[in-house]
Amino acid sequence: MSKQKRKSDCPINFALEIFGDRWTFLIVRDLMFKNKHYYGEFLGMEEKIATNILADRLILLEENGIVTRTIDEAHNSKKIYRLTKKGIDLLPLLTEAILWSAKYDKSTAADSKFIRKAKKDRVGLYAEISESLK
Amino acid sequence: MSKQKRKSDCPINFALEIFGDRWTFLIVRDLMFKNKHYYGEFLGMEEKIATNILADRLILLEENGIVTRTIDEAHNSKKIYRLTKKGIDLLPLLTEAILWSAKYDKSTAADSKFIRKAKKDRVGLYAEISESLK
DNA sequence: ATTTGCTACTTGTAAAAAACAAGTAGTTAA
């Protein structure tokens, strides 16, 4: 999945050209909600991403300005991945996806506390999570 | 892209297993915002979807309860595609995607009137569009 | 000082999906 010329300037298409695959959003999810920061942590995700796909998607996410990659000062062999502002700004999109899935998937594993808070106090929820990502 | 067992019950993954590709959301976009209802109309989209991909995605969207397919009574050779309630409920998700892309894509083709309305009166916008889809 | 293991990858290959070009079957219109 390398850089190609865009199919259109439609905003939906813009988002799809970054996130229109099975894996990219799962990495963002782990960064956003599961406090994961290392390659090895993403590799451990429930959905079992392959090593090459993970490496590829991390590069793309960095190229698209959604995550940063820095060296862990305590352990030189480790790299820390973090969401940028642009990445954190995906929170409303992720939240709507979660709400939609929770509504229509009978066997959803969505966190009911999250759903309740999202319905009652969206602004507060966003503030809380944004704060946790600083 | 046929039916396979799910990788997880995570709500993000649930959405991705339906929409995690380059094309499915573009069809939903055309149904939601561009008043398209026929195979031939989708085929004419700016992004140039291939005939086999379109046919496949329409089947999947129907299987997932997001669109209905009915025969046009006036023209027996035509089929009408419409969003279901489940499909219309994707509106907040699509809207957040549009807002995010409009914010971060310098050359976005996002409709500025839509963006303004979405920022000022989300509820009103949703009501307006939902009404137009009945 | 050297093996052992951890971390973050890369490489090779098979399988699956997408892209592209062409063809087909059932209307409808001329």
Added chain:
DNA sequence: TTAACTACTTGTTTTTTACAAGTAGCAAAT
């Protein structure tokens, strides 16, 4: 009765994904 339209299907090539294995840099343990 032919021509055109509509919604597809089929075949082939190209691209992407999945899976298994290997590698390079660092750190701790023997």
